[in-house]
Amino acid sequence: MKVFVNDREIELKNGSRNLLEALREAGIEIPNLCYLSETSIYGACRMCLVEIDGKEIVTSCTTKPREGMRIKTNTPQIHELRRGILELLLATHNRDCTTCERNGSCKLQKYAEDFGIRNVRFAQIKKNTKTDRSAPIIRDNSKCILCGDCVRVCEEVQGIGVIDFAYRGFSTQVTPVFETELSKTECVYCGQCVAHCPTAALTFRSDLDRLYQALSSGKTVIGMIAPAVRVAVQEDLSMDSDATMAERLVAFLKMSGFSKVFDVAFAADLVAYEEAHELYERVVNNEKLPLLTSCCPAWVKYVEQFYPKYVENLSTVKSPQQALGTIVKKIYAKKIGINPEDIVLVSFMPCTAKKFEAERQEHLGMVDLVLTTKELSQMIKASGINIKQLTPEPFDKPFGISSQGGLNFGKTGGVFATVVEVIRDEMGIENEEYHDLQPGVKSAVLTLKDGRVLKGLVVFGLANARDIMKKVMEKVLDTNIIEVMACNYGCIGGGGQPYPNDSKVRQTRARILKETASIKAINSPVENYYLQKLYQEEFKDQHTRHMIHTEYKPRKRIESEDIEILPLPKEDKTTVKVCLGTSCYMKGSYRVLSQLVESVKKDSLGDEIEVVGTFCLENCDKSPNVMVNDKLISEATLEKVEEVLKECQITKTESQS
Amino acid sequence: MERTFQKVEEILKKHEYKKENLIRILLDVQKQYRYLPEDVINYIGVALQLPPAKIYGVGTFYAQFSLKPKGKYTILLCDGTACHMEGSISLLKAIEEELNIKPGEVTKDLVFSVDQVGCLGACALAPAMVINEEVYGNLTPEKVKEIIKKLKEGEKDAQ
Numbered sequence: 001m002k003v004f005v006n007d008r009e010i011e012l013k014n015g016s017r018n019l020l021e022a023l024r025e026a027g028i029e030i031p032n033l034c035y036l037s038e039t040s041i042y043g044a045c046r047m048c049l050v051e052i053d054g055k056e057i058v059t060s061c062t063t064k065p066r067e068g069m070r071i072k073t074n075t076p077q078i079h080e081l082r083r084g085i086l087e088l089l090l091a092t093h094n095r096d097c098t099t100c101e102r103n104g105s106c107k108l109q110k111y112a113e114d115f116g117i118r119n120v121r122f123a124q125i126k127k128n129t130k131t132d133r134s135a136p137i138i139r140d141n142s143k144c145i146l147c148g149d150c151v152r153v154c155e156e157v158q159g160i161g162v163i164d165f166a167y168r169g170f171s172t173q174v175t176p177v178f179e180t181e182l183s184k185t186e187c188v189y190c191g192q193c194v195a196h197c198p199t200a201a202l203t204f205r206s207d208l209d210r211l212y213q214a215l216s217s218g219k220t221v222i223g224m225i226a227p228a229v230r231v232a233v234q235e236d237l238s239m240d241s242d243a244t245m246a247e248r249l250v251a252f253l254k255m256s257g258f259s260k261v262f263d264v265a266f267a268a269d270l271v272a273y274e275e276a277h278e279l280y281e282r283v284v285n286n287e288k289l290p291l292l293t294s295c296c297p298a299w300v301k302y303v304e305q306f307y308p309k310y311v312e313n314l315s316t317v318k319s320p321q322q323a324l325g326t327i328v329k330k331i332y333a334k335k336i337g338i339n340p341e342d343i344v345l346v347s348f349m350p351c352t353a354k355k356f357e358a359e360r361q362e363h364l365g366m367v368d369l370v371l372t373t374k375e376l377s378q379m380i381k382a383s384g385i386n387i388k389q390l391t392p393e394p395f396d397k398p399f400g401i402s403s404q405g406g407l408n409f410g411k412t413g414g415v416f417a418t419v420v421e422v423i424r425d426e427m428g429i430e431n432e433e434y435h436d437l438q439p440g441v442k443s444a445v446l447t448l449k450d451g452r453v454l455k456g457l458v459v460f461g462l463a464n465a466r467d468i469m470k471k472v473m474e475k476v477l478d479t480n481i482i483e484v485m486a487c488n489y490g491c492i493g494g495g496g497q498p499y500p501n502d503s504k505v506r507q508t509r510a511r512i513l514k515e516t517a518s519i520k521a522i523n524s525p526v527e528n529y530y531l532q533k534l535y536q537e538e539f540k541d542q543h544t545r546h547m548i549h550t551e552y553k554p555r556k557r558i559e560s561e562d563i564e565i566l567p568l569p570k571e572d573k574t575t576v577k578v579c580l581g582t583s584c585y586m587k588g589s590y591r592v593l594s595q596l597v598e599s600v601k602k603d604s605l606g607d608e609i610e611v612v613g614t615f616c617l618e619n620c621d622k623s624p625n626v627m628v629n630d631k632l633i634s635e636a637t638l639e640k641v642e643e644v645l646k647e648c649q650i651t652k653t654e655s656q657s
Numbered sequence: 658m659e660r661t662f663q664k665v666e667e668i669l670k671k672h673e674y675k676k677e678n679l680i681r682i683l684l685d686v687q688k689q690y691r692y693l694p695e696d697v698i699n700y701i702g703v704a705l706q707l708p709p710a711k712i713y714g715v716g717t718f719y720a721q722f723s724l725k726p727k728g729k730y731t732i733l734l735c736d737g738t739a740c741h742m743e744g745s746i747s748l749l750k751a752i753e754e755e756l757n758i759k760p761g762e763v764t765k766d767l768v769f770s771v772d773q774v775g776c777l778g779a780c781a782l783a784p785a786m787v788i789n790e791e792v793y794g795n796l797t798p799e800k801v802k803e804i805i806k807k808l809k810e811g812e813k814d815a816q
């Protein structure tokens with residue numbers, strides 16, 4: 001369509017979402033502070049004003065382009081309006097730019113500079129805010145400009161809605177329910193809110209201090225680099241499409257005091273190899289299907305919280321980070337004769353959730369420190385070393401070689417494709433078909449040599465995953481394996497990647513990763529000599545292989561106190577806890593509770609019974625759950641509870657007599 | 658507290674467990690408990706399949722809702738200029754002594770709560786306070802204690 005922009009006729013692509021996108025496509029980036037192409041349109045900040053047909057001034061993010069439209073993007077009036085908006089925002093903003101996490105990458109700071117704001121005409125107002133550092137994701141509302149990007153991303157892209165607007169007027173804030181600390185909420189730490197926050201209101205924990213401590217501790221510091229890091233770190237270092245970046249990083253880390261540097265892509269090969277066999281076995285035995293991949297800790301936490309019945313479907317193979325952590329600490333340490341306690345294993349990840357993963361109870365002691373791409377680029381910049389001039393050095397053996405597949409773990413579809421490579425080599429594939437189901441969801445149908453048909457789905461974004469899980473549960477979709485990456489486009493879009501971190505950059509990263517992978521000599525983990533050697537020498541049986549497996553269990557979404565229903569302020573009593581969490585509620589726990597309350601009141605269960613409600617006993621796959629003192633009753637009914645109560649009474653009388 | 662969930666279930670049922678009726682549900686909850694208790698918000702989140710943060714957002718947005726427990730008798734003590742000059746601070750002391758709570762708090766039995774507010778528009782009667790929409794003026798600490806004592810007795814009789 002033809003329009004006139006600043007008195008020049010230009011051609012706009014038809015079907016653009018709004019004027020802002022259309023003009024962006026045509027090379028004009030209209031300033032904006034609350035627009036994301038990934039979410040619904042909010043239209044609140046008013047930065048994106050343009051003048052239409054010489055009369056009205058409208059927000060370009062909420063306006064559709066129209067044939068013949070006359071648009072002015074930069075009149076003195078608009079300029080002044082934008083300056084005013086910025087000054088208003090700055091008046092309530094905590095402006096400690098030099099010590100700010102987003103110094104140099106903040107959109108507000110950028111606009112303040114672009115518009116040459118040197119003094120703010122309004123009096124500075126301090127907002128009464130607290131900083132929440134309880135989780136790998138940090139919230140500091142003194143930096144929040146209420147653009148709502150995080151709220152929309154968490155709810156619409158990730159399907160959770162951990163944070164939302166609360167209060168109103170000047171007191172408006174973005175917060176979890178009851179200002180609960182993030183670590184006690186259903187947040188999965190994917191960092192997608194961080195990736196899209198224009199300011200430092202949402203950031204992630206930096207662990208660089210701990211790295212420098214480790215490097216001066218005299219311990220052996222070993223590094224490992226994830227696939228997605230090597231492509232994205234370049235953005236922060238004014239580099240582009242350097243296929244040897246990983247090897248330059250190895251050189252840099254060695255110069256900084258690391259004694260070995262391994263490639264997480266090696267572990268990706270290992271995981272794919274193990275998972276392919278796990279999948280095949282489950283298909284043959286027709287159990288725990290569909291298999292859900294478990295490489296993404298945000299997805300794992302999501303399943304634990306929202307799909308308790310499917311926790312057992314998660315692949316038991318550890319993620320590449322934890323698998324490599326395990327073999328370094330349990331096998332490699334012995335080989336080089338160093339006590340695992342004297343090793344500090346540092347993993348460089350695109351991901352904020354990986355910080356959480358390494359700290360999970362079941363993984364403690366394997367990976368000691370998780371640093372993001374962002375922290376790595378800081379380290380490089382602070383060193384003053386021009387990494388472009390470093391001679392690339394290879395990763396260390398024996399965990400330094402990977403297949404193309406292993407490297408492709410960094411983007412959506414990588415895990416599935418690599419599992420397919422293993423199946424192709426070991427079981428044989430007759431035929432394969434791939435389809436795009438919807439944005440963010442791909443499907444595959446493979447016919448194996450033995451005649452079996454294997455169906456797979458590849459998903460990114462947790463809201464997409466939620467859609468797919470719904471269809472799987474309703475049996476509308478039939479599949480044997482689902483790969484889910486929480487972040488759009490996979491780990492290349494992780495919350496720890498450099499800013500900007502939007503769909504456009506992510507697509508570029510995917511391309512560079514693919515190019516980097518394509519120069520690898522080997523295609524499939526099966527051809528990975530060091531991997532096969534590991535199996536021959538170390539993983540001779542199920543038992544030793546067990547070390548790279550783990551287990552998951554249902555997890556409560558929100559930590560909240562128990563609810564007193566029929567309290568009994570007494571020491572000597574029997575406490576009956578009825579779970580009112582989602583799974584149990586859906587399975588009728590409220591009915592059990594009402595019946596129970598009736599019976600207790602009628603005294604038909606004996607006295608000295610206290611009834612409380614609770615939100616999730618972390619046994620959701622066998623809901624509804626009731627707990628009598630410390631005995632858990634799964635799939636509870638009033639009868640079952642009564643029975644246990646009777647037993648309690650008997651043992652009590654016995655012990656008394 | 659046994660009533661809690663029976664009542665909440667009734668309210669939910671009345672509004673057909675529909676997300677669209679969230680505000681009406683919360684209004685009924687507010688009426689029932691005089692505030693939106695945390696466990697009830699979580700419970701409604703479960704029942705309506707809504708993120709609790711969303712419900713909290715609604716609950717904090719509208720002035721009709723309170724997130725902190727309020728007493729059956731909500732004492733609004735004026736601290737506007739006129740009342741302040743006429744000694745509202747000594748009234749606050751009297752309330753604190755009588756009820757053992759500070760502004761913004763509620764008594765353990767949920768009967769009384771006290772808040773300090775700006776001008777009540779009754780400056781002619783300064784110092785003034787409002788208890789459940791009834792205005793009391795020309796107060797002294799003694800009078801305040803008297804009023805609260807009376808309400809307390811009324812409560813006892815009611816039981």
Ligand code: SF4
Pocket residue numbers: 137153154158160161162163186187188189190191192193194
């Ligand atoms: S980290 Fe992910 S889950 Fe947590 S608030 Fe941000 S977007 Fe939501």
Ligand code: SF4
Pocket residue numbers: 143144145146147148149150151174193196197198199201202
């Ligand atoms: S935290 Fe960041 S993304 Fe969220 S509303 Fe505030 S400024 Fe916007």
Ligand code: SF4
Pocket residue numbers: 189190295296297298299350351352353354485486487490491492493494495
């Ligand atoms: S998709 Fe990758 S980067 Fe994103 S949360 Fe999952 S593991 Fe982390």
Ligand code: FES
Pocket residue numbers: 031032033034035042043044045046047048059060061062
């Ligand atoms: S970007 Fe259009 S109103 Fe904020």
Ligand code: FES
Pocket residue numbers: 554556579580581582583584585615616617618619620623624625
């Ligand atoms: S909801 Fe998790 S055990 Fe009841």
Ligand code: FES
Pocket residue numbers: 735736737738739740741775776777778779780781783784785
């Ligand atoms: S100052 Fe108290 S009523 Fe006006």
